[in-house]
Structures are given as C-alpha cells and as structure tokens.
Amino acid sequence: MERALLSEKLLEELNVIEATVSEVIKKCDLSISKCRDLIYRFKKQISNFTFKSVDAEIQFFKFTKQLPLSNLVYYSELRSFEIQFPLGNQEVQKKYIQKKMDKINRFFRYNLDFVQYIEQDKKHLDESYFTRAYFKDVNITYSRHYYRDKDFCTSHDLLLAKLSANKRLIAYLKKRFSKINENCIPCDDCSESNLKWTFSNTAYVELLYALSSVGAINDGKVEISLIDKVLRKAFNHDSGDIYKIYSEIRRRKKSRAKFMEDLTRGLEDRMDSADA
Incomplete structure (x- = not known):
C-alpha cells in the first residue's frame, strides 16, 4: 500500500x-x-x-x-x-x-x-x-x-x-x-491557440473521459481519441498516453474522480459567492 x-x-x-x-x-x-x-x-x-x-x-x-x-x-x-x-x-x-x-x-x-x-x-x-x-x-x-x-x-x-x-x-x-x-x-x-492547459495531465484525462462518458460530445457517438485530438489543439496540451493515465486513475486508492469533485466544488463556491 x-x-x-x-x-x-x-x-x-x-x-x-x-x-x-x-x-x-x-x-x-x-x-x-x-x-x-x-x-x-x-x-x-x-x-x-x-x-x-x-x-x-x-x-x-x-x-x-x-x-x-x-x-x-x-x-x-x-x-x-x-x-x-x-x-x-x-x-x-x-x-x-x-x-x-x-x-x-x-x-x-x-x-x-x-x-x-x-x-x-x-x-x-x-x-x-x-x-x-x-x-x-x-x-x-x-x-x-x-x-x-x-x-x-x-x-x-x-x-x-x-x-x-x-x-x-x-x-x-x-x-x-x-x-x-x-x-x-x-x-x-x-501553440495552436492562446489557451494553455495549466492543470495536471491526470486532471485533463479525467475531463476527457467525463465528457465522453456522459455523451456531452456528439451524443457520445465519437471516439475518445478524436475528442482528445481536438482538446489537445485547443489547449496546446501534450496529453501523452491517455489510456495508460486512465488506467492509473482507475487504480487510485482514494477518490478516482478528484478533478471532477474539484470542478463541482469550484462552481458551487462561485455561485454561492454570486448569491451572497
């Protein structure tokens, strides 16, 4: 362990x-x-x-x-x-x-x-x-x-x-x-754009698989490698071996969707601040 x-x-x-x-x-x-x-x-x-x-x-x-x-x-x-x-x-x-x-x-x-x-x-x-x-x-x-x-x-x-x-x-x-x-x-x-991915590669792969899993792109009728290709160009990001990283995420002992949880908390905090 x-x-x-x-x-x-x-x-x-x-x-x-x-x-x-x-x-x-x-x-x-x-x-x-x-x-x-x-x-x-x-x-x-x-x-x-x-x-x-x-x-x-x-x-x-x-x-x-x-x-x-x-x-x-x-x-x-x-x-x-x-x-x-x-x-x-x-x-x-x-x-x-x-x-x-x-x-x-x-x-x-x-x-x-x-x-x-x-x-x-x-x-x-x-x-x-x-x-x-x-x-x-x-x-x-x-x-x-x-x-x-x-x-x-x-x-x-x-x-x-x-x-x-x-x-x-x-x-x-x-x-x-x-x-x-x-x-x-x-x-x-x-770079292909002025945008740059500034979080970890693991967070990027979490986002990639989350978008694919819920069918957010083309109603889910698209290969994850194509989504990766588009996001890599948009964010000027070298994603590496996304399948290997995903396998490592699956083997996490703690939260396996840490970045998704951070996104949820961040959005809720922002809305709470706007409502205050």
Missing part, C-alpha cells in the same frame, strides 16, 4: 513538472531525478523482501514499479532525442524524426506477442513475466541483461516499461513532425 501511494505521489509531481516547466531538457532532467530516486528507494525495500503472495509480487512489478520505471525510460529517451535534434533545415529534421519513429516501430514488431498480451489485458503468463522466480530462465541475447539485478527485476518488467514509454514517444514525435509540416519551428512557445 505504501509503495503504491509513493507511485501515485510521483505521478502527481511529474504532472506538475509537465504543467509548469516549458523547456524540454529541464523538464526531462527534473523528471529523471525524481524517477531515479523512487526506483532506488524501491530497490532498497524489495531486494531482500519476500512478498506475501505471488499476486502481490505481480502487482508490484507489473504496476507499482512501472510508474517510475516507464517514466524514467520515457524522459531519458526524450532527453536524448532533444539533445541530438539537428539544427539543419526542415527536411533534415523530418528525417531525424522519421528515423526515430522507425526504430520504435521495429521495437513493436519485434515484441508483437508481448504487446498483444498487454493490450488485450491477458494475465495467464503474469507469474512468468512479473515475478523474480523466473528471471534466471530468461534467454539472454544482449550482454546488458547480465547487469540487471535479479533481486529487483523480472524477465519482462523493463520490456513493459519500454512499451509504455515508446507509446508516449510516438505521440510526441508525431506532434514534432506535424509542427514541421506546418512550417512552424518546433518549440514550447509555438
């Missing part, structure tokens, strides 16, 4: 960084530092720890550890991408982005079975994938895997983190590519 709360707290801190820090490299540096701190804290707790059950161990490696680990992979890859981003003409920049996207797409092709396993929410191999007991059975094909800590890693926890991070990177790269096609120099100050 304590470790899950620490992961939720990290998510809130990362959302604050996303909403308040505009410079990408600085954003990555701050986020990487926070993710590494929590992973190190988890490692000290878990390395010599025996879980009460297999389900508890799966819960940690498949969900709790994933939040700092997948964000660490994402912000590390994003930082590397931005540091090496070419200063040449637009065609050079587009080729650089396309090369990165091709590399990510190869990752998804090479790991297609595991990608489908996760996306279809299957669980029958979780014990093999997300407990340490099977780590020694991994067929090691890359030398770097020899350096992974068998007391803090499973056969597929890092692969799952890379999967989540690469989904976010694809969304980021598409936005980068789109900016260039619009003859706009990609930067944090370049």
